[in-house]
Structure formats: structure tokens, C-alpha cells
Amino acid sequence: MFDKLKKIFGAEEMPTNAATVAFEIEGMTCNHCAMNIRNRFDGVEGVFRAEVSFPEGKGTFVYDPDKVTPEQIAAIIEDGGSYKVRR
Numbered sequence: 127m128f129d130k131l132k133k134i135f136g137a138e139e140m141p142t143n144a145a146t147v148a149f150e151i152e153g154m155t156c157n158h159c160a161m162n163i164r165n166r167f168d169g170v171e172g173v174f175r176a177e178v179s180f181p182e183g184k185g186t187f188v189y190d191p192d193k194v195t196p197e198q199i200a201a202i203i204e205d206g207g208s209y210k211v212r213r
Contacts, residue, residue: 140174140188147196148186153209156180166206173199 154160160178163185167176172193178185187199200211 141190141192143191144174144188145191146186146188147199147213148184149200149203150212151178151183151185151203151209152212153207154178154180154183159207159209160185163203163206163209166202167199170194170202 151163154163157180160180163178164176167173167187172190173187174190175188176185177187185203189196189199196213200213203209203211
């Protein structure tokens with residue numbers, strides 16, 4: 127079933143070398159901010175999961191290191207508003 131959904135929605139397959147990076151994200155003032163950051167990663171090639179928590183002030187991202195770097199992920203977050211990222 128999942129393979130059929132991937133074909134329909136064009137989901138990327140997660141490679142075996144997928145990596146995870148976590149950031150502290152300053153500047154979020156509400157849950158909408160967290161949703162805004164998550165939505166910025168819709169369709170970003172090489173980012174498979176973006177989990178952002180306003181109460182914790184953190185974001186965790188699963189990505190393909192052959193396609194995107196932690197620095198690029200941080201830049202996408204910071205370009206989306208008045209957010210500051212720290213590892």
C-alpha cells in the first residue's frame with residue numbers, strides 16, 4: 127500500500143544513509159510558527175521528515191546527506207521568519 131501511495135504522491139524513498147539533525151529554534155511564539163517551519167520543507171528534495179515543536183523550541187530533521195546539508199536546512203528555517211537556529 128505504501129509503495130502505491132509513494133507513486134501517487136511522488137514521495138522519495140529514504141536512503142540507507144539518511145541522517146538526522148536537531149536544532150534549537152529561537153523566535154517561535156506559537157504553534158503556528160512550528161507549522162510554518164514544517165511547511166517550508168514540503169517538497170524540499172532530500173528532506174524526508176521535519177518535526178518542529180514550539181513548546182520545546184526544537185526541530186528534528188531526517189535528510190539525505192547527499193542532497194542537502196544541515197547548514198542548508200538551517201538556512202531554510204532562518205529564511206522563513208525571524209527564527210534563529212542553533213545546533
